[in-house]
Amino acid sequence: MEEVRLSPLRQTSVKSTLSGRSTPRGSPRVHSGRTPRREGRGGGAVQWFRSSRLVYWLLLITLWTYLGFYVQSRWAHDNENKVEFLRFGGKLRKDVLHVEKHVEKSNGTGGVVANETSDALVSITGKDDAAASKRTDVSLSKKDDGASRRSLSSRQKKKKPGRASRSKMSKEVETKALDDEQDPELPMTNATYGKLLGPFGSLEDRVLEWSPHRRSGTCDRKSDFKRLVWSRRFVLVFHELSMTGAPISMMELASELLSCGATVNAVVLSRRGGLMQELNRRRIKVVEDKGEVSFKTAMKADLVIAGSAVCTSWIDQYMNHHPAGGSQIAWWIMENRREYFDRAKPVLDRVKMLIFLSESQSKQWLTWCEEESIKLRSQPVIVPLSVNDELAFVAGIPSSLNTPTLTPEKMKEKRQTLRESVRAELGLTDADMLVMSLSSINPPKGQLHLLESVALALAEREQEGQRSLKGVTKKEKVSLLSKHRLRGSARQMQSVSHTLDNGVIKEKQELKVLLGSVGSKSNKVGYVKEMLSFLSSNRNLSKSVIWTPATTRVASLYSAADVYVTNSQGVGETFGRVTIEAMAYGLAVVGTDAGGTKEMVRHNVTGLLHSMGRSGNKELARNLLFLLRNPDKRLQFGVQGRKKVEEMYMKQHMYKRFVDVLVKCMRP
Secondary structure: OOOOEOOOOOOOOOEOOOOOOEOOOOOOEOOOOOOOOOOOHHHHHHHHHHHOHHHHHHHHHHHHHHHHHHHHHHHHHOOOOHHHHHOHHHOOOHHHHHHHHHHHOOOOOOOOOOHHHHOOOOOOOOHHHHHHHOOOOOOOOOHHHHHHHHHHHHHHHHOOOOHHHHHHHHHHHHHHHOOOOOOOOOOOOOHHHOEEOOOOHHHHHHHHOOOHHHOOOOOOOOOHHHHHHOOOEEEEEEOOOOOOHHHHHHHHHHHHHHHOOOEEEEEEOOOOOOOHHHHHHOOOEEEOOOOHHHHHHHHOOOEEEEOOHHHHHHHHHHHHHOHHHHHHEEEEOOOOOHHHHHHHHHHOOOOOEEEEOOHHHHHHHHHHHHHOOOOOOOOOEEOOOOEOHHHHHHHOOOOOOOOOOOOHHHHHHHHHHHHHHHHHHHOOOOOOEEEEEEOOOOHHHOHHHHHHHHHHHHHHHHHHHHHHHOOOOHHHHHHHHHHOOOOOOHHHHHHHOEEEEOOEEEEOOOEEEEEEEEOOOOOOHHHHHHHHHHHHOOHHHHOOEEEEEOOOOOHHHHHHOOEEEEOOOOOOEOOOHHHHHHHHOOOEEEEEOOEOHHHHOOEOOOEEEEOOOHHHHHHHHHHHHHHHHOHHHHHHHHHHHHHHHHHHOEHHHHHHHHHHHHHHHHOO
8 A cells, every 4th residue: 555645735726747637625745655755954944935925036036137237238238229218207308319320321331420510511502513412411320220310210100199289299208309409690601601511521431441330349448558457347428429529539539438447427518519329339428416416426437537627617616516526527628718717716726636628727827826825735737639430540640549451551542432431522623722620610720810811812923923924915815715725804714724834835723621520519609600600701702711510520631631620710720639630640730829829830841830829810821822822842741740749649648647546636
């Protein structure tokens, strides 16, 4: 007879593992044909595990915690699916709606029109420029993001809002888009605009067969910088997101910290500009709040780096919230005007360290501090900016992005092809000299002085052309024109495309000017109007001016140019990152003899310098004419400038200086 044993468990219905049937309540379990279960402590533990609800709750809590961390990790690092998180609760945030609105208005290629192109100088006048206006779209998002946008659009189609809600939504989007819009009196069509061309990001990708969107991490794994930032926490404070020097430099610093294993959070004080999509693409996490939440995030950081004198208000509030917070703040000030000093002086003596870009800026700020009796906590450190790896790579300078198939020599060949392609788009000949100036359009940058100087240079060129025709008889002029198959009068000939030199007609060297950045929200409307008014009174000058939108894809522009002008006024340019970028591309640089420019540009060696203000316009005009007449000298200046950049202003030089900042700021 088989042994019968009563189950010690509570008399409940138990499912048999053999037959799948339930044993009647209260009946003994019969172990027929099975090995009898051994008695011992193990059996009791299993029975306790089955009967205890505490274990189940612990498992449930563990699972819930894991899911929470998983969702948080996806939100922080998975940019592709971030739109799905923004739909939490069935609602979309306003900024996502704003982006989606622009997607619907795009030209059908999936590109997103950047907000800044809706500002000044966004329209082209004349029917002949209609094709050019189609190229004003500025896109900072990956083409791969199209899938996520299509997913968002499909979800919106499933649940279409009513007419009233759609109207309300549209008004909210329009209100957000117009928060920072230019002066409504700014004419959106004007015959003096000339041509608005670019950006040329897609052309870059096609010619270079490489895209910065597909780049890998650029951290030097053997550097002291990597060793110091590994596993550290940093908070970077952006004063805005415009496509100007300070925000772009801070964005690249954040990227470098991330690639070297640091944790980075960005606090953005103003969303002006078009860099938010680029921050998302680079997986730089932005703290949504610039108050309480940002303060708590900063308190947990090893170092807070503020990227502009405009960050004064946030720094002051943070130190009031956290009195010891000044000891963890390194303030990287990139401005060099008195109004910025006056804004920053209440907290200059409370932060751990000040960082400047040039010797001249450091001396100027220390002089102001002495005048105001401000005693700093430590000696300032100078950290000049550098040419980033992407631009160095296209310029043919060895960088971390080179591969066996994309060597510096190969990239030099591709850059020459890029130059020819872009100049063809701009309508330039090989003989034309393209003078470029890329910056926000406002009085301290001196674009109006540049236009006045170019007008003087063109007037001088016209007089030269008239003098060259003196002494030539009418019969000889007609003979030369017919010989070279030219139409029109001799005056039209010398003013348009050809010139007469010792009885020989040759292709005339034209002086062209490329100005950017159209659509930047740092542009000053009144100043733009003043420039347009000046162009209206100088029609011939207007024909020589080309405009280009604000963009981070500038390698194509540097490749196409011959001369770069840094015409900053006041105390001069703080440093001028565009100056060293132009030098890296072998451009001759013409700049004002003030500020950080004279530290980078050596007169008659890497470029030419001139005085500031209208008194310097004639000097600038003479310098431009000298370079126009002497292309060999342009090349010589470019070679020397590129050599200086490779010796002093590459990424490794900048981060080597940052090591000193990190050591001094993060020590106990």
